[in-house]
Amino acid sequence: MTKPFAITLDVGSSLANHTGAWRQERPVYVDLTPPCAHACPAMEDPQKWLYAAEDGSYEQAWRTLTEANPFPAIMGRVCYHPCETACNRSFLDEAVGINAVERFLGDHAIEQGWTFAAPTVTTGRRVLVVGAGPTGLSAAYQLRKLGHEVTVRDSSPKPGGMMRYGIPAYRLPRDVLDAEIARILDLGITLELGRRVDDVLGAMAEGFDAVFLAVGAQLGKRAYVPAGEAARIVDAVSMLHDVAQGEPPLLGRRVVVYGGGNTAVDAARTAKRLGATDAVIVYRRTRDRMPAHDSEMAEALEEGVVVKWLSTVAHADAGHLRVERMELDETGFPQPTGEFEDLEADSLVLALGQESDLSLVEGVSDLALTDGSVQVDSSFMTGHPGIFAGGDVVPAQRTVTVGVGHGARAARAIDAWLRQTAVVEPVGAPLAEYSTLNTWYYSDAPHAVRPRLEAARRTSGFEEVVRGLDAETAAYEARRCMSCGNCFECDNCYGVCPDNAVIKLGPGMRFEIDYDYCKGCGICVAECPSGSILMIPEPR
Amino acid sequence: MSATPVKFYQVGSFAVGNRLLDPELRSAQSEQDRANSLTSGHRACQGCGEALGARYVLDAAMRASGGRMVTVNATGCLEVFSTPFPETSWRVAWLHSLFGNAPAVATGVAAGLRATGKQDVRVVAQGGDGATVDIGFACLSGMFERNDDVLAVCYDNGGYMNTGVQRSGATPPAARTMTTQAVGEHPGNAFGQGKDVPRIAMAHEIPYVATATVADLRDLEAKVEKAMGMHGARYLHVLVPCPLGWGSAAKDTVRIARLATESGYFPVFEAERGEVTSVRPIRHQVPVEEYLALQNRYAHLFSPVRRDDVIDRLQAMADRNIARYGLLEEAHS
Ligand SMILES: Cc1cc2nc3c(=O)[nH]c(=O)nc-3n(C[C@H](O)[C@H](O)[C@H](O)COP(=O)(O)OP(=O)(O)OC[C@H]3O[C@@H](n4cnc5c(N)ncnc54)[C@H](O)[C@@H]3O)c2cc1C
Ligand SMILES: Cc1ncc(C[n+]2csc(CCOP(=O)(O)OP(=O)(O)O)c2C)c(N)n1
Ligand code: SF4
Ligand code: SF4
Ligand code: SF4
Ligand SMILES: [Mg+2]
Numbered sequence: 001m002t003k004p005f006a007i008t009l010d011v012g013s014s015l016a017n018h019t020g021a022w023r024q025e026r027p028v029y030v031d032l033t034p035p036c037a038h039a040c041p042a043m044e045d046p047q048k049w050l051y052a053a054e055d056g057s058y059e060q061a062w063r064t065l066t067e068a069n070p071f072p073a074i075m076g077r078v079c080y081h082p083c084e085t086a087c088n089r090s091f092l093d094e095a096v097g098i099n100a101v102e103r104f105l106g107d108h109a110i111e112q113g114w115t116f117a118a119p120t121v122t123t124g125r126r127v128l129v130v131g132a133g134p135t136g137l138s139a140a141y142q143l144r145k146l147g148h149e150v151t152v153r154d155s156s157p158k159p160g161g162m163m164r165y166g167i168p169a170y171r172l173p174r175d176v177l178d179a180e181i182a183r184i185l186d187l188g189i190t191l192e193l194g195r196r197v198d199d200v201l202g203a204m205a206e207g208f209d210a211v212f213l214a215v216g217a218q219l220g221k222r223a224y225v226p227a228g229e230a231a232r233i234v235d236a237v238s239m240l241h242d243v244a245q246g247e248p249p250l251l252g253r254r255v256v257v258y259g260g261g262n263t264a265v266d267a268a269r270t271a272k273r274l275g276a277t278d279a280v281i282v283y284r285r286t287r288d289r290m291p292a293h294d295s296e297m298a299e300a301l302e303e304g305v306v307v308k309w310l311s312t313v314a315h316a317d318a319g320h321l322r323v324e325r326m327e328l329d330e331t332g333f334p335q336p337t338g339e340f341e342d343l344e345a346d347s348l349v350l351a352l353g354q355e356s357d358l359s360l361v362e363g364v365s366d367l368a369l370t371d372g373s374v375q376v377d378s379s380f381m382t383g384h385p386g387i388f389a390g391g392d393v394v395p396a397q398r399t400v401t402v403g404v405g406h407g408a409r410a411a412r413a414i415d416a417w418l419r420q421t422a423v424v425e426p427v428g429a430p431l432a433e434y435s436t437l438n439t440w441y442y443s444d445a446p447h448a449v450r451p452r453l454e455a456a457r458r459t460s461g462f463e464e465v466v467r468g469l470d471a472e473t474a475a476y477e478a479r480r481c482m483s484c485g486n487c488f489e490c491d492n493c494y495g496v497c498p499d500n501a502v503i504k505l506g507p508g509m510r511f512e513i514d515y516d517y518c519k520g521c522g523i524c525v526a527e528c529p530s531g532s533i534l535m536i537p538e539p540r
Numbered sequence: 541m542s543a544t545p546v547k548f549y550q551v552g553s554f555a556v557g558n559r560l561l562d563p564e565l566r567s568a569q570s571e572q573d574r575a576n577s578l579t580s581g582h583r584a585c586q587g588c589g590e591a592l593g594a595r596y597v598l599d600a601a602m603r604a605s606g607g608r609m610v611t612v613n614a615t616g617c618l619e620v621f622s623t624p625f626p627e628t629s630w631r632v633a634w635l636h637s638l639f640g641n642a643p644a645v646a647t648g649v650a651a652g653l654r655a656t657g658k659q660d661v662r663v664v665a666q667g668g669d670g671a672t673v674d675i676g677f678a679c680l681s682g683m684f685e686r687n688d689d690v691l692a693v694c695y696d697n698g699g700y701m702n703t704g705v706q707r708s709g710a711t712p713p714a715a716r717t718m719t720t721q722a723v724g725e726h727p728g729n730a731f732g733q734g735k736d737v738p739r740i741a742m743a744h745e746i747p748y749v750a751t752a753t754v755a756d757l758r759d760l761e762a763k764v765e766k767a768m769g770m771h772g773a774r775y776l777h778v779l780v781p782c783p784l785g786w787g788s789a790a791k792d793t794v795r796i797a798r799l800a801t802e803s804g805y806f807p808v809f810e811a812e813r814g815e816v817t818s819v820r821p822i823r824h825q826v827p828v829e830e831y832l833a834l835q836n837r838y839a840h841l842f843s844p845v846r847r848d849d850v851i852d853r854l855q856a857m858a859d860r861n862i863a864r865y866g867l868l869e870e871a872h873s
Binding site: 007009012014015016017018019022054440441443476479480481488490491492494495496498499500501504506514516517520523526527529 | 546548557558559560569572578586587589627629789791792793795
């Protein structure tokens with residue numbers, strides 16, 4: 001080729017110059033564990049399904065969610081949402097309303113009639129699940145998806161456990177409960193109702209390869225309360241159970257509830273709905289020490305429930321109670337003061353906790369019990385090979401969410417045991433800390449509030465108190481998620497690189513660093529909103 | 541604010557892209573097949589704001605002109621790091637003549653295109669602050685005054701960086717450069733009148749004048765697009781942090797530009813025919829100190845003794861901008 005005057009070299013592109021050689025550190029894309037996922041006892045990964053919900057892909061969001069938890073409509077109502085407590089967005093403005101979106105997805109799925117995909121394999125193994133509460137149903141769901149034949153046996157006339165016979169309908173409407181349970185059973189699970197298991201070994205011998213105990217803690221603890229013969233005393237779980245059965249007990253106009261947990265609050269709110277003019281909770285300590293959940297306590301107070309703090313019931317009689325004032329000592333323990341007070345009361349409801357009925361495992365010599373709970377190892381197996389247990393019957397926090405998590409993890413362990421393989425616990429990636437986010441990039445967006453039924457209308461019936469979000473608000477709320485530690489394809493890294501060293505692979509496929517040209521400046525790391533790029537020393 | 545803010549799509553208009561946005565509303569930089577006017581392999585320092593700013597501007601101009609444009613470059617880092625003979629990083633029609641004459645060469649290119657009937661081919665002149673506010677100033681002013689059909693872009697990194705960080709007419713007060721050392725009673729560059737070229741350009745009453753930074757891409761792209769949609773003399777002044785000259789960490793380039801605007805120290809606005817038509821309001825105001833503290837060229841304001849007197853004067857300059865342009869007046873999200 002003839003060159004112009006004074007030109008001796010062919011023109012070339014700077015692409016020949018591999019500036020990657022300058023680099024001392026290199027950026028790498030990572031997927032970290034967002035705090036919401038880390039905190040979820042049911043092992044949901046909210047970031048994943050919020051990401052799908054952001055662009056209105058609700059079915060995909062629901063399918064992702066239900067891989068871990070088959071009960072979004074239930075969870076969206078009764079879960080105490082530790083995910084929101086952990087949510088990084090709370091450091092910026094307010095936590096993402098994960099629970100509200102979950103409920104929306106659950107309700108939407110019921111409306112749309114979405115069903116679970118049938119299992120694709122059949123193992124021929126048979127598993128007996130004792131108890132159709134959240135724990136047992138979660139295990140049954142996961143076991144069935146893994147191809148096992150599952151029988152769920154429950155002594156009650158209907159499935160659901162405490163979700164049906166404990167949690168009142170104004171928090172969890174029964175049509176929601178029924179719909180989510182039916183969808184699980186539709187996978188081809190045998191449900192045997194009204195069949196109590198009295199002897200677990202006998203039941204196992206019917207031809208089951210493994211048993212999962214999920215019998216919960218169904219008995220109200222009976223503390224000794226000195227009482228006259230005519231005093232009317234009931235325990236909260238029986239009372240709530242009877243209400244759920246449609247046979248509400250006669251409690252009178254003035255009802256005192258003794259205890260400070262969620263059950264006490266539900267009992268008092270239920271008493272109000274049954275027509276009590278006064279519903280008084282008597283609790284030994286102060287509000288900040290009360291185990292009951294804040295939002296429920298607030299709703300109860302709005303409904304006219306009254307609390308007598310720092311008090312115990314000293315004596316119960318027909319029509320009235322004697323209450324003793326307590327004082328907290330230095331260690332925070334309540335001590336009696338010797339000061340008494342009379343309280344009018346037609347009945348006393350004891351809400352002092354629940355315990356398990358373990359008669360079905362009596363005589364199983366290698367199955368260890370401690371403090372009224374079944375002992376299990378890290379794979380939820382009891383001392384007896386092939387018998388597993390989870391939920392309220394094992395020592396743990398007693399919530400629906402924990403039960404669902406136990407059920408799912410136990411199912412994985414049972415599957416491994418049946419296949420004679422080791423349980424593969426997923427290795428969690430490091431936590432996505434708030435400090436690694438660049439929050440400049442997120443739009444300012446306050447939390448969407450779920451409407452509530454006015455207090456006056458609430459106590460007249462068992463209508464649901466907290467309402468759902470509509471589709472638009474749900475998408476808005478999902479978009480508040482900062483996608484902590486997981487790329488959400490904002491294109492920032494692709495844009496801010498002065499060296500064009502970030503390759504955009506296309507929608508849904510994320511990005512790649514071109515190490516031939518990346519000089520290691522780290523702008524992409526600094527400007528990634530979600531903290532999904534890390535700088536690591538250059539491998540030598 | 542030139543770009544229309546996106547109401548609420550998670551990252552709004554702050555991030556480069558937004559998968560929830562209609563494709564036609566997306567930025568040029570987020571496109572998989574963007575022009576990449578300045579491609580990889582260039583020899584700019586790690587984290588160079590000028591390299592980033594030039595690609596932002598020219599990719600947007602290429603999109604706006606459908607690729608029909610010529611770029612005239614002044615001497616300076618942008619030319620030296622991109623075009624060591626016979627290699628080039630440019631993927632646009634590009635020509636370089638001298639340090640001080642880019643606006644005049646651009647005028648000539650525009651005239652030549654007009655004479656050959658290629659008026660659809662647009663002309664961009666670009667250079668550093670030295671080229672623009674100092675040595676090329678007469679050419680620039682002449683181009684403005686004649687209202688030639690050229691978009692002149694100044695990448696302001698506050699000094700003659702290519703030759704080793706000497707002071708320019710755009711070096712900010714108190715900044716340390718090789719020729720304004722941090723010694724004596726008044727360390728760093730002297731507090732003078734400054735040379736506010738965007739306002740001088742406005743005084744020419746040319747069709748369009750705007751400022752921008754590498755920290756707000758959507759705003760910058762909207763301004764380039766608007767400028768490319770107009771004819772006559774147009775001027776865009778882009779703040780581009782320089783890790784070498786400013787003594788800042790390479791990773792902080794975008795962050796420092798953001799702090800410059802969020803403190804009010806660098807006002808971002810646009811003007812038509814001599815009148816300010818819009819400003820980019822401050823979103824989360826920060827004291828100027830946050831901007832200064834990340835740059836070693838201001839290290840002498842913090843140690844061995846803290847110079848509150850000087851920091852206060854720099855803060856007063858930011859406050860002056862805030863008042864002049866109403867930077868705190870219209871909050872947006
Ligand atoms: C009033 C109240 C309100 C609550 N509110 C909430 C809330 O808002 N959020 C939350 O997360 N948690 C709440 N909880 C706790 C939650 O309900 C329980 O932690 C959860 O239901 C435990 O699930 P599980 O499946 O382990 O046991 P359960 O739900 O108790 O289910 C056990 C099942 O086993 C059956 N069963 C028992 N023994 C046998 C046997 N021998 N043979 C056959 N079947 C048997 C029972 O009939 C029952 O159906 C509440 C509890 C109560 C009592
Ligand atoms: C007439 C002339 N004088 C001096 C130089 C040397 N020179 C080359 S680039 C440069 C400074 C460029 O500064 P600026 O325009 O701000 O661009 P930057 O390198 O900072 O991006 C100088 C002084 C020259 N090339 N020509
Ligand atoms: S912002 Fe999103 S990803 Fe981060 S903790 Fe909250 S819900 Fe999870
Ligand atoms: S900057 Fe945006 S696109 Fe790049 S990794 Fe982070 S979230 Fe993903
Ligand atoms: S911005 Fe580009 S050059 Fe800088 S570290 Fe990231 S990939 Fe490398
Ligand atoms: Mg310069």
